[in-house]
Amino acid sequence: MRKILIVGAGQSGLHLALGLRAHGYAVTLMSNRTPDEIRNGRVMSTQVMFHTALQHERDLGLGFWESQTPRLEGLGISVADPGHGRAVDWLGRLDHYAQSVDQRVKMAAWMETFAQRGGQLVIHGCAVSDIDYFADSYDLVLVAAGRGELVSMFGRDPARCAYGTPQRALAVAYVHGAEPRPEHPGVDAVRCNLVPGVGELFVIPALTVGGRADILFWEGVPGGPLDVFHGVTDPDDHLAVVLQLMEQFTPWEYARVLNVELTDPGGVLAGRFVPTVRRPVASLPGGGLALGVADVVVANDPVTGQGANSAAKCAAVYLEAILARGERPFDAEWMHATFEAYWEQARHVTKWTNTLLGPVPEHVERLFGAAGRLPQVADRIANGFDDPADFEDYFYDPERTDAYLARAAAASAWPGVRGARRIRGA
Numbered sequence: 001m002r003k004i005l006i007v008g009a010g011q012s013g014l015h016l017a018l019g020l021r022a023h024g025y026a027v028t029l030m031s032n033r034t035p036d037e038i039r040n041g042r043v044m045s046t047q048v049m050f051h052t053a054l055q056h057e058r059d060l061g062l063g064f065w066e067s068q069t070p071r072l073e074g075l076g077i078s079v080a081d082p083g084h085g086r087a088v089d090w091l092g093r094l095d096h097y098a099q100s101v102d103q104r105v106k107m108a109a110w111m112e113t114f115a116q117r118g119g120q121l122v123i124h125g126c127a128v129s130d131i132d133y134f135a136d137s138y139d140l141v142l143v144a145a146g147r148g149e150l151v152s153m154f155g156r157d158p159a160r161c162a163y164g165t166p167q168r169a170l171a172v173a174y175v176h177g178a179e180p181r182p183e184h185p186g187v188d189a190v191r192c193n194l195v196p197g198v199g200e201l202f203v204i205p206a207l208t209v210g211g212r213a214d215i216l217f218w219e220g221v222p223g224g225p226l227d228v229f230h231g232v233t234d235p236d237d238h239l240a241v242v243l244q245l246m247e248q249f250t251p252w253e254y255a256r257v258l259n260v261e262l263t264d265p266g267g268v269l270a271g272r273f274v275p276t277v278r279r280p281v282a283s284l285p286g287g288g289l290a291l292g293v294a295d296v297v298v299a300n301d302p303v304t305g306q307g308a309n310s311a312a313k314c315a316a317v318y319l320e321a322i323l324a325r326g327e328r329p330f331d332a333e334w335m336h337a338t339f340e341a342y343w344e345q346a347r348h349v350t351k352w353t354n355t356l357l358g359p360v361p362e363h364v365e366r367l368f369g370a371a372g373r374l375p376q377v378a379d380r381i382a383n384g385f386d387d388p389a390d391f392e393d394y395f396y397d398p399e400r401t402d403a404y405l406a407r408a409a410a411a412s413a414w415p416g417v418r419g420a421r422r423i424r425g426a
């Protein structure tokens with residue numbers, strides 16, 4: 001039986017650990033926290049996952065919360081105008097719903113499931129020296145420790161990095177008590193509110209430790225008016241600042257949250273990090289090798305809500321490659337090829353995310369504006385969150401954007417034409 005060591009019990013590490021157990025591998029999973037510490041700790045993400053990533057979880061029988069979690073049928077974009085109204089406001093329909101299950105709920109339960117299914121769960125905050133020490137006893141060592149200190153094992157890949165400093169200051173609050181959304185009261189959706197030059201507010205219905213909640217998530221341009229959470233340590237003060245910024249910059253969202261309260265004291269998060277792509281293979285001091293997984297090797301800013309999706313996609317690619325390898329060695333060549341197979345998907349996420357971190361180009365403003373008039377454009381942008389490779393066709397190049405908008409306008413003028421509208425059932 002092949003022996004695999006996975007360091008880090010987050011989205012990708014647990015997905016891989018449970019997938020490998022299902023195929024009879026001897027898996028050791030090292031986590032720096034117990035399930036209860038995770039469950040009772042601080043939120044880690046907003047973790048909206050779209051269809052492809054959710055399907056990878058379903059394929060392994062891991063979608064435990066699907067029936068209790070709000071089904072996000074759409075994705076809306078609003079752009080604030082200087083008068084504090086909305087210059088753009090539309091809802092695109094997703095072909096398949098997205099969902100957000102608080103990672104505290106998911107990771108704690110998946111860890112317990114892993115142990116129940118015969119996996120070896122070791123609670124230990126691993127240092128490089130530990131990994132080096134254990135590596136000899138395993139056929140393969142995977143480092144899935146997110147953006148923590150172990151990333152330093154893997155060199156930065158400058159050719160694949162667009163930025164050397166954080167591009168957003170992040171602030172999250174999980175709340176109960178938001179009013180129904182007047183624009184579409186019957187449809188749960190991810191709502192992205194862009195405030196040009198200032199940042200973005202995302203509002204996400206989710207499942208958390210205490211049941212259904214709404215997540216309020218500010219992404220602020222560093223040094224700007226949203227970058228004010230440093231030193232705010234009290235959770236209620238944190239929520240008060242989140243709400244005050246909503247009143248100032250997104251009053252239409254603020255109107256829904258006048259009476260909200262935090263889900264729990266751990267329902268807040270603030271921070272920032274540098275979007276970074278790393279070299280996938282680390283050489284250990286004793287001569288062994290380790291392969292980086294998900295955020296360890298490709299950490300994108302959450303402005304496009306992709307990291308957990310990418311972690312699931314990375315885990316699926318790696319799982320398939322490990323199974324296909326059979327009894328042959330997991331050598332450096334195999335590790336590089338396995339990462340490149342994942343990068344083939346991840347590169348689209350990185351390109352799109354890094355584009356949206358800069359000033360919104362004029363042709364993208366045109367695209368977002370046109371989506372308000374052309375539902376099929378809104379739907380296509382929304383579904384791009386599930387498959388960002390689709391943006392290659394129309395997002396980056398002004399001429400391609402205009403050509404696509406001309407095609408979409410022509411199709412909407414002739415609604416009988418096949419493909420004129422992608423809304424399910426319309």
Ligand SMILES: Cc1cc2nc3c(=O)[nH]c(=O)nc-3n(C[C@H](O)[C@H](O)[C@H](O)COP(=O)(O)OP(=O)(O)OC[C@H]3O[C@@H](n4cnc5c(N)ncnc54)[C@H](O)[C@@H]3O)c2cc1C
Pocket residue numbers: 007008009010011012013030031032033044045046047048049124125126127144145146147148149150170171172269293294295296302304305306307308309310311
């Ligand atoms: C504010 C915010 C909002 C986000 N919103 C979204 C979103 O809406 N949609 C989306 O798809 N993505 C989102 N993301 C990104 C997403 O959460 C991450 O990309 C994803 O969780 C990465 O998965 P991972 O397996 O690489 O790492 P993680 O899920 O971070 O797991 C790493 C695990 O390793 C453990 N660990 C770390 N160091 C050690 C060590 N030395 N020894 C042992 N264990 C260790 C950690 O405790 C953790 O449990 C968001 C991120 C942030 C910060």
